[in-house]
Amino acid sequence: xxxxxxxxxxxxxxxxxxxxxxxxxxxxxxxxxxxxxxxxxxxxxxxxxxxxxxxxxxxxxxxxxxxxxxxxxxxxxxxxxxxxxxxxxxxxxxxxxxxxxxxxxxxxxxxxxxxxxxxxxxxxxxxxxxxxxxxxxxxxxxxxxxxxxxxxxxxxxxxxxxxxxxxxxxxxxxxxxxxxxxxxxxxxxxxxxxxxxxxxxxxxxxxxxxxxxxxxxxxxxxxxxxxxxxxxxxxxxxxxxxxxxxxxxxxxxxxxxxxxxxxxxxxxxxxxxxxxxxxxxxxxxxxxxxxxxxxxxxxxxxxxxxxxxxxxxxxxxxxxxxxxxxxxxxxxxxxxxxxxxxxxxxxxxxxxxxxxxxxxxxxxxxxxxxxxxxxxxxxxxxxxxxxxxxxxxxxxxxxxxxxxxxxxxxxxxxxxxxxxxxxxxxxxxxxxxxxxxxxxxxxxxxxxxxxxxxxxxxxxxxxxxxxxxxxxxxxxxxxxxxxxxxxxxxxxxxxxxxxxxxxxxxxxxxxxxxxxxxx
Amino acid sequence: xxxxxxxxxxxxxxxxxxxxxxxxxxxxxxxxxxxxxxxxxxxxxxxxxxxxxxxxxxxxxxxxxxxxxxxxxxxxxxxxxxxxxxxxxxxxxxxxxxxxxxxxxxxxxxxxxxxxxxxxxxxxxxxxxxxxxxxxxxxxxxxxxxxxxxxxxxxxxxxxxxxxxxxxxxxxxxxxxxxxxxxxxxxxxxxxxxxxxxxxxxxxxxxxxxxxxxxxxxxxxxxxxxx
Numbered sequence: 182x183x184x185x186x187x188x189x190x191x192x193x194x195x196x197x198x199x200x201x202x203x204x205x206x207x208x209x210x211x212x213x214x215x216x217x218x219x220x221x222x223x224x225x226x227x228x229x230x231x232x233x234x235x236x237x238x239x240x241x242x243x244x245x246x247x248x249x250x251x252x253x254x255x256x257x258x259x260x261x262x263x264x265x266x267x268x269x270x271x272x273x274x275x276x277x278x279x280x281x282x283x284x285x286x287x288x289x290x291x292x293x294x295x296x297x298x299x300x301x302x303x304x305x306x307x308x309x310x311x312x313x314x315x316x317x318x319x320x321x322x323x324x325x326x327x328x329x330x331x332x333x334x335x336x337x338x339x340x341x342x343x344x345x346x347x348x349x350x351x352x353x354x355x356x357x358x359x360x361x362x363x364x365x366x367x368x369x370x371x372x373x374x375x376x377x378x379x380x381x382x383x384x385x386x387x388x389x390x391x392x393x394x395x396x397x398x399x400x401x402x403x404x405x406x407x408x409x410x411x412x413x414x415x416x417x418x419x420x421x422x423x424x425x426x427x428x429x430x431x432x433x434x435x436x437x438x439x440x441x442x443x444x445x446x447x448x449x450x451x452x453x454x455x456x457x458x459x460x461x462x463x464x465x466x467x468x469x470x471x472x473x474x475x476x477x478x479x480x481x482x483x484x485x486x487x488x489x490x491x492x493x494x495x496x497x498x499x500x501x502x503x504x505x506x507x508x509x510x511x512x513x514x515x516x517x518x519x520x521x522x523x524x525x526x527x528x529x530x531x532x533x534x535x536x537x538x539x540x541x542x543x544x545x546x547x548x549x550x551x552x553x554x555x556x557x558x559x560x561x562x563x564x565x566x567x568x569x570x571x572x573x574x575x576x577x578x579x580x581x582x583x584x585x586x587x588x589x590x591x592x593x594x595x596x597x598x599x600x601x602x603x604x605x606x607x608x609x610x611x612x613x614x615x616x617x618x619x620x621x622x623x624x625x626x627x628x629x630x631x632x633x634x635x636x637x638x639x640x641x642x643x644x645x646x647x648x649x650x651x652x653x654x655x656x657x658x659x660x661x662x663x664x665x666x667x668x669x670x671x672x673x674x675x676x677x678x679x680x681x682x683x684x685x686x687x688x689x690x691x692x693x694x695x696x697x698x699x700x
Numbered sequence: 701x702x703x704x705x706x707x708x709x710x711x712x713x714x715x716x717x718x719x720x721x722x723x724x725x726x727x728x729x730x731x732x733x734x735x736x737x738x739x740x741x742x743x744x745x746x747x748x749x750x751x752x753x754x755x756x757x758x759x760x761x762x763x764x765x766x767x768x769x770x771x772x773x774x775x776x777x778x779x780x781x782x783x784x785x786x787x788x789x790x791x792x793x794x795x796x797x798x799x800x801x802x803x804x805x806x807x808x809x810x811x812x813x814x815x816x817x818x819x820x821x822x823x824x825x826x827x828x829x830x831x832x833x834x835x836x837x838x839x840x841x842x843x844x845x846x847x848x849x850x851x852x853x854x855x856x857x858x859x860x861x862x863x864x865x866x867x868x869x870x871x872x873x874x875x876x877x878x879x880x881x882x883x884x885x886x887x888x889x890x891x892x893x894x895x896x897x898x899x900x901x902x903x904x905x906x907x908x909x910x911x912x913x914x915x916x917x918x919x920x921x922x923x924x925x926x927x
Binding site for chain 1 (some may be wrong): 722725728729732733735737777780781782784785787790791794795798814816818860902903
């Protein structure tokens with residue numbers, strides 16, 4: 182085997198057991214590595230990854246109470262902190278391998294099973310590094326967001342390296358799905374299945390069916406996968422999505438509950454479950470899910486005020502309706518969460534306003550109308566300033582607070598104004614609010630996802646288009662976004678010239694043409 | 701089977717086996733810590749490495765027992781992926797290099813670099829472990845890991861220069877379901893291999909193993925056929 186230049190690589194070891202940590206360190210030092218950092222938990226690990234570029238990260242899967250290795254991987258890869266070209270290796274006990282492995286969206290570059298010896302660490306690491314070298318061009322293109330180049334590089338590996346063919350095609354299929362080139366992705370998945378019936382390829386076909394609006398077909402595929410292997414968490418995630426699209430929110434919640442049971446530490450799933458069960462008015466489930474989301478979100482890139490505010494809102498039902506002790510506990514928790522909201526998001530005016538409104542709502546539900554009224558009076562200016570771009574969620578809490586303090590008219594007005602006909606509309610409104618507030622990245626994520634469904638309205642498509650164009654202007658050209666813009670425009674091609682959106686369409690079309698002409 | 705507590709004996713045993721396996725892995729890592737941090741002491745105590753070898757052997761067997769229990773309950777789902785055979789075998793070879801050296805035996809790999817196959821790495825690896833331990837026990841000087849493509853199967857051979865399998869075992873090639881006293885060292889291993897390989901199949905073909913005589917070294921040859 183070729184020699185890997187470990188002395189040139191920067192290592193990070195994430196391991197909670199002091200003894201094992203130092204033995205791992207001494208092992209990699211024996212391979213010649215001398216740039217080796219070690220940390221004892223996931224939170225510190227993520228902080229290190231934010232500040233330093235590491236070539237190789239070795240992380241234990243089990244890290245005690247905090248984040249586990251899979252979470253570290255998900256967070257750092259998802260947020261782009263960890264480059265595709267960096268190597269992430271998960272250390273697992275033999276029995277946890279199967280819990281960890283499988284249809285996961287973010288997979289490590291390799292696993293090393295305990296017990297670890299100097300020899301097996303070296304051979305396994307060599308193997309992973311050599312494989313990484315084969316995918317160097319692919320990873321490099323992905324890191325630079327040159328997705329067309331990445332696709333070509335995948336094809337090259339698949340053609341030239343028989344034993345990495347399937348892996349190369351798997352990466353290619355992910356890229357195609359990201360680029361929303363669904364027909365090509367379907368062809369590829371079918372070709373793979375013809376060679377070998379691999380669950381991830383069938384899952385891929387299900388995703389394609391979902392994005393093309395073929396919900397029955399998608400449902401069938403995901404149900405079959407979930408039935409065959411109850412560990413297939415991703416199949417349950419997608420089942421939940423399909424049920425949501427089919428307006429079966431109870432079924433959607435059930436599927437997601439199963440996924441959450443299997444992976445309780447996944448913050449995104451907890452958030453999703455919280456939102457779905459809250460909409461279903463299943464307060465008990467929503468309460469647990471948002472509480473977990475708040476706790477998991479601490480020191481995470483997914484930390485967001487909305488988990489805090491949703492938890493406090495859900496707790497209101499107990500504060501209002503539960504008996505004695507339960508109500509008191511709910512109150513204590515709500516006050517504590519409002520307090521953390523104010524402390525942890527002290528530079529976020531929106532969150533601070535929401536915290537005060539929640540305090541008023543809580544007081545109102547306790548029958549302390551005087552206190553609630555005082556808070557609302559003090560907020561009058563802030564509220565009127567925010568009136569036009571308040572989130573629906575905040576508006577509803579405010580309406581409750583108004584109602585409890587006898588301002589029935591204001592409450593009714595707010596509820597009328599923020600009444601939304603559909604979940605899609607609500608999502609669209611959230612996106613607009615974020616865009617206006619300058620949170621381009623978050624707005625883009627929302628609109629891109631909303632525009633993926635075949636039934637997306639011209640309004641949503643134009644929002645996605647406008648946000649993408651703004652992102653290109655702000656951050657420079659990007660294959661993925663340019664291609665998305667192109668697709669949004671072709672879907673809007675037949676827009677009637679009398680449509681209220683037509684002017685906007687023409688204007689954005691011109692901006693796109695301007696950007697896509699080489700200078 | 702008695703059922704006093706509402707939990708069946710098999711489940712109870714599987715939980716215990718699981719715990720014992722973890723304890724043994726702890727023991728192994730303790731021995732390894734001595735080897736890493738006090739190499740001089742480890743060299744003075746050759747028993748230490750044989751304790752480790754025995755402990756690894758026990759641990760591997762317990763892994764197999766657990767896998768068999770899961771297979772029986774229908775809970776064992778293989779995670780099939782494409783793997784390069786030369787890397788897979790080289791890694792195994794490196795893993796056993798230390799033990800071979802200690803016993804003054806050699807181990808090598810013969811495999812075309814482009815060969816690859818579809819299989820669950822952890823499960824097939826476990827079959828190789830029990831076969832290699834057995835081969836190591838019987839080999840005089842040499843062990844060989846060899847892979848070749850014999851349409852429509854990718855074949856992995858584990859060969860040694862020992863006395864080979866007893867004739868009665870070769871006669872009825874796959875006596876997988878009988879764990880008799882004479883072959884108790886290997887009986888469980890064969891049954892395990894058969895169970896695992898049955899999980900590796902295409903719509904038309906299923907994986908299997910054969911026992912034979914090594915054409916290269918003259919001793920035992922254990923061959924795994926992967927479709």
